[in-house]
Amino acid sequence: MSRKGLMCGNEAMAEAAITAGCRCYFGYPITPQNEVTAYMSRRMPEVGGQFVQSESEVAAINMVFGAAAIGARAFTSSSSPGISLMQEGISYLAGNELPSVIVNIMRGGPGLGNIGPSQADYFQATRGGGHGDYRTIVLAPASVQELADQMFLAFDLADKYRNPVMVIADGVLGQIVEPVEFSPKETANLPKKDWALTGCSGRAPNKIRSLVLGDNELLEHNRKLQAKYRAMEESEIRYESLETDGADIILVAYGSPSRTCRSLLKKYRQEGYRIGLFRPITLWPFPYKALAEAAHGSRMVLVVEMSAGQLVEDVRLALLNDSIIRLLGKPGGEVIQSHEVQSEIEKIIEEFKIKGR
Amino acid sequence: MTKVFTRPYSLKDVETHYCGGCGHGIVHRLIADAVDELGIRERVVGIAPVGCAVLAYDYFNFDVCEAAHGRAPAVATGMKRARPDLIIFAYQGDGDLAAIGMAEIIHAANRGENISVFFVNNAVYGMTGGQMAPTTMIGQKTETTPRGRLMEQEGSPIRVSELLAQFDGVKFVERCTITKPKNVNRTKAAITHALRMQIEGKGFGFVEILSPCPTYWGLQPRVAMKMIEERMIEVFPLGQLKDIEEKK
Ligand SMILES: Cc1ncc(C[n+]2csc(CCOP(=O)(O)OP(=O)(O)O)c2C)c(N)n1
Numbered sequence: 001m002s003r004k005g006l007m008c009g010n011e012a013m014a015e016a017a018i019t020a021g022c023r024c025y026f027g028y029p030i031t032p033q034n035e036v037t038a039y040m041s042r043r044m045p046e047v048g049g050q051f052v053q054s055e056s057e058v059a060a061i062n063m064v065f066g067a068a069a070i071g072a073r074a075f076t077s078s079s080s081p082g083i084s085l086m087q088e089g090i091s092y093l094a095g096n097e098l099p100s101v102i103v104n105i106m107r108g109g110p111g112l113g114n115i116g117p118s119q120a121d122y123f124q125a126t127r128g129g130g131h132g133d134y135r136t137i138v139l140a141p142a143s144v145q146e147l148a149d150q151m152f153l154a155f156d157l158a159d160k161y162r163n164p165v166m167v168i169a170d171g172v173l174g175q176i177v178e179p180v181e182f183s184p185k186e187t188a189n190l191p192k193k194d195w196a197l198t199g200c201s202g203r204a205p206n207k208i209r210s211l212v213l214g215d216n217e218l219l220e221h222n223r224k225l226q227a228k229y230r231a232m233e234e235s236e237i238r239y240e241s242l243e244t245d246g247a248d249i250i251l252v253a254y255g256s257p258s259r260t261c262r263s264l265l266k267k268y269r270q271e272g273y274r275i276g277l278f279r280p281i282t283l284w285p286f287p288y289k290a291l292a293e294a295a296h297g298s299r300m301v302l303v304v305e306m307s308a309g310q311l312v313e314d315v316r317l318a319l320l321n322d323s324i325i326r327l328l329g330k331p332g333g334e335v336i337q338s339h340e341v342q343s344e345i346e347k348i349i350e351e352f353k354i355k356g357r
Numbered sequence: 358m359t360k361v362f363t364r365p366y367s368l369k370d371v372e373t374h375y376c377g378g379c380g381h382g383i384v385h386r387l388i389a390d391a392v393d394e395l396g397i398r399e400r401v402v403g404i405a406p407v408g409c410a411v412l413a414y415d416y417f418n419f420d421v422c423e424a425a426h427g428r429a430p431a432v433a434t435g436m437k438r439a440r441p442d443l444i445i446f447a448y449q450g451d452g453d454l455a456a457i458g459m460a461e462i463i464h465a466a467n468r469g470e471n472i473s474v475f476f477v478n479n480a481v482y483g484m485t486g487g488q489m490a491p492t493t494m495i496g497q498k499t500e501t502t503p504r505g506r507l508m509e510q511e512g513s514p515i516r517v518s519e520l521l522a523q524f525d526g527v528k529f530v531e532r533c534t535i536t537k538p539k540n541v542n543r544t545k546a547a548i549t550h551a552l553r554m555q556i557e558g559k560g561f562g563f564v565e566i567l568s569p570c571p572t573y574w575g576l577q578p579r580v581a582m583k584m585i586e587e588r589m590i591e592v593f594p595l596g597q598l599k600d601i602e603e604k605k
């Protein structure tokens with residue numbers, strides 16, 4: 001049965017987690033995602049689930065660790081400063097290979113920053129964040145519906161790979177109210193959780209640990225993890241490439257800035273300009289190859305991000321040609337206005353004498 | 358001939374890495390005994406700390422996981438909330454529980470999570486080489502208090518049992534030691550009681566065990582046991598601080 005309604009991103013994310021079978025939510029209040037804790041405190045008891053307002057984000061992520069270790073679907077959400085506190089736990093989740101979902105509704109930093117929408121935790125999410133050689137799959141929605149859909153996907157990917165999965169969105173997506181539909185999907189062929197700590201009834205004891213002290217054992221463990229990350233790179237890259245074929249200008253953006261770009265696309269297309277949009281949906285694994293193909297032959301690639309230049313580094317890695325990359329990066333928890341993007345596009349049009357109709 | 362010693366089934370037949378005279382091995386054994394006697398081996402899940410007992414998952418013959426340093430009570434909370442039918446215990450040292458993990462233990466206790474926590478207080482950080490712990494006694498020399506712990510600089514030893522006993526959510530607190538057979542039996546009874554209360558859904562149980570670290574106390578094992586009797590018990594009095602079952 002599917003359900004429809006109007007919801008803000010934060011509530012939609014919470015409800016989607018429940019629809020995905022998650023019955024354990026642990027979280028600590030922080031703006032701009034307080035709707036999640038409030039929603040879960042009401043909703044979890046209704047569905048026979050567990051809500052704990054933890055004493056800190058450190059505790060929340062470790063509660064997720066505990067629930068994941070016994071084989072339950074668990075998730076936590078927070079915003080930037082809280083996600084920083086969770087990094088130790090995320091490293092442990094990765095090292096112990098525990099499926100789990102972490103949502104970051106990003107706000108301006110560094111430090112306490114502000115509560116404005118931001119994308120400044122891109123490095124933290126895509127480069128690890130905690131200690132050790134590990135990766136988390138990072139999903140980046142651009143609408144309330146996509147946020148909900150990605151929650152289903154996140155739980156499935158977490159179970160499939162026995163790995164933490166992050167969903168990161170700027171504060172705009174947490175707050176914006178849009179129509180959303182929850183249609184539970186049958187999840188195909190997820191591996192059995194025979195490693196979980198469920199009491200050793202009828203089997204040898206299981207142990208979950210990331211301390212690996214034997215000769216070369218940690219090297220082997222890391223190789224196994226790396227092989228898993230390579231498999232993710234092989235199978236889990238997701239992106240949207242909009243009118244990039246033969247485009248002179250390509251905008252690259254994720255999350256809510258990609259919506260601003262999308263609406264400009266229409267305007268410029270109507271004026272006859274060949275302009276496209278490339279939107280990474282998995283920030284890790286990043287669609288390097290797809291972006292290189294999409295940008296092939298274009299005059300300029302304009303990266304639009306609500307951070308000072310983080311996404312642009314992956315674009316540089318994809319294109320290996322700095323001369324065709326421009327950055328419109330706005331840090332400080334500030335929304336990028338349409339006219340700001342437009343003025344960058346105008347500059348490029350002028351400079352390269354790009355013709356419309 | 359009657360057998361006077363049998364290894365509890367819940368303890369693996371392996372050699373531990375603990376130093377001679379260390380208290381961890383004894384406490385492991387008492388927990389394993391209690392688990393056997395309560396018949397819960399197949400539904401118990403233990404959480405090992407970061408500290409000398411980090412390898413406890415190699416010694417217990419049931420499901421065990423590790424937790425990040427100090428976080429075992431939060432991990433236990435997640436487990437118990439997700440599967441209330443499992444019997445969950447956290448095993449923690451004094452650095453793990455009373456320093457880095459103080460927030461987690463206080464709040465798990467105050468929420469009255471239906472879990473059991475076994476707290477091994479050896480007044481020192483064993484694993485990292487004998488530094489001061491929150492429970493190090495005034496005047497006690499450690500790696501990081503070379504002139505002895507000074508109240509004016511390092512504060513006084515934290516009495517965790519007294520701290521936790523005040524919370525309404527906490528249902529059972531006892532401080533024990535393992536210096537002689539009588540005390541060992543008392544410790545085992547307390548561990549068993551805490552687990553039984555959890556089985557019966559009665560809530561948070563806490564057992565503190567004063568335990569020797571001969572290596573970083575710089576004492577022979579036997580002298581270390583004497584040290585507990587002569588000095589430690591004075592700072593950390595033995596006994597039951599709380600038991601909701603008593604009142605009936
Ligand atoms: C975040 C973090 N900080 C520091 C350490 C290093 N460390 C490992 S064990 C330990 C203290 C252990 O002492 P205690 O809990 O008293 O246990 P014992 O070894 O005495 O049994 C420390 C500081 C760590 N592993 N993780």
Ligand code: SF4
Nearest residue numbers: 375376379409483570
């Ligand atoms: S260092 Fe101390 S606590 Fe650690 S194993 Fe040795 S005696 Fe036991």
